[in-house]
Amino acid sequence: MGKTDQQKTGPLGSVLIIIAGLFWGSMGIFVRHLNSLGFSSVQVACLRLVMAGILFALILLIKDPKGFKINVRDIPLFLALGLVSILFFTCCYFTAIRLMTMSTAAILLYTSPIWVMILAVIFLKEKINTQKIIALILAFAGCVLVSGFGGKVTVAGVLAGLGSGLGYGLYSIFGTFALKKYTPFTVTCYTFLIAGAGSIFVANPKDLLEKISAVDNKLSLIGFVLLTSVVTAVIPFLLYTLGLNRTTAGKAAVLATVEPAAATLFGFFVMKETLGPVAICGIALVFAAIIILSVPKKKV
Numbered sequence: 001m002g003k004t005d006q007q008k009t010g011p012l013g014s015v016l017i018i019i020a021g022l023f024w025g026s027m028g029i030f031v032r033h034l035n036s037l038g039f040s041s042v043q044v045a046c047l048r049l050v051m052a053g054i055l056f057a058l059i060l061l062i063k064d065p066k067g068f069k070i071n072v073r074d075i076p077l078f079l080a081l082g083l084v085s086i087l088f089f090t091c092c093y094f095t096a097i098r099l100m101t102m103s104t105a106a107i108l109l110y111t112s113p114i115w116v117m118i119l120a121v122i123f124l125k126e127k128i129n130t131q132k133i134i135a136l137i138l139a140f141a142g143c144v145l146v147s148g149f150g151g152k153v154t155v156a157g158v159l160a161g162l163g164s165g166l167g168y169g170l171y172s173i174f175g176t177f178a179l180k181k182y183t184p185f186t187v188t189c190y191t192f193l194i195a196g197a198g199s200i201f202v203a204n205p206k207d208l209l210e211k212i213s214a215v216d217n218k219l220s221l222i223g224f225v226l227l228t229s230v231v232t233a234v235i236p237f238l239l240y241t242l243g244l245n246r247t248t249a250g251k252a253a254v255l256a257t258v259e260p261a262a263a264t265l266f267g268f269f270v271m272k273e274t275l276g277p278v279a280i281c282g283i284a285l286v287f288a289a290i291i292i293l294s295v296p297k298k299k300v
Helices: 011-024 027-036 039-063 074-101 102-109 114-123 130-147 155-178 186-200 205-214 218-244 248-255 259-271 277-294
Strands: none
Touching: 011 155, 011 218, 011 248, 011 259, 011 277, 027 039, 027 218, 027 259, 027 277, 039 074, 039 218, 074 102, 074 155, 074 277, 102 130, 114 130, 114 155, 114 248, 130 259, 130 277, 155 186, 155 205, 155 218, 186 218, 205 248, 218 248, 248 259, 248 277, 259 277
């Protein structure tokens, strides 16, 4: 059974989504290592999605074997989650990074809360209030400051970047519909199995297999891909989906903007990257948005 907006007011959903964003923020650490081994960004995404799909399937098999049963009429919904959302978002995002700077691509990616709020009003009948609008403005401004300014901009890159934001945001929309009928474990399992299968076709599988064969310590590679999938996909997406089941899509999208702030902090503490005053202000704005969304609305 789905939950109404009034029922989705508990703090647990927000906490789960924020923790998911923190895990997503660590992605750059893992991607950079796999890139250093010769894998392209799309191939890294393929390895991550395929392994995550396998892990989600094992989790569902252990926790709820009956969860594999879905209605045939809902197959298009799961195809949308896996291909239109996760795979489309990944391909668009990496294309934007290739055509422009990472900071510009990141800014366009985090137009996702705007897409979500618009689509949530149209399809989920969610209400936009002043609290959400203020939080959205602060969050987006924070992402711009965290990601930085400047860099080359192309029409194709901007379209790809906006597409990544749309695809990223669609997970909240499609996921909300799916969660009305299925558990978070079923939703994440089929989403990643489908996204993983689709990613194989866009990752140049022949070249990918050749690169895997060229790695000397294959056991170490498998272990690292497994760790990458657990930390950047399995844990955060499961937490996000569980959180989405306890809050609204619009609020979830804004809360998830903690990711670039977390990524910046990981870069500073783990990768020894510089952290300027502008980025610090951006992080502060993102957390201000989260605090605003965490304040309960007054009953009238």
